[in-house]
Amino acid sequence: MLPVIxxxxxxxxxLDALEKTETGHARGKLVISMEEA
Structure with missing residues (x-):
């Protein structure tokens, strides 16, 4: 089984990712990248 990102x-x-999770609007996994752009 593979996770859906x-x-x-x-x-x-x-904080945007956390808000999306708390409101229940996330249908798959949310990833927070620690890499520098």
Whole structure:
């Protein structure tokens, strides 16, 4: 079984990812990237 990744957020967008998770609008996994752009 493979996870479904809905969106990859940068570390700076971590609060946006958390908000999407808390509101129940995430259908797949949300990833927070720690890499520098």
């Amino acid at each position: 809905e969106h990859v957020y940068s570390f700076e967008q971590a």
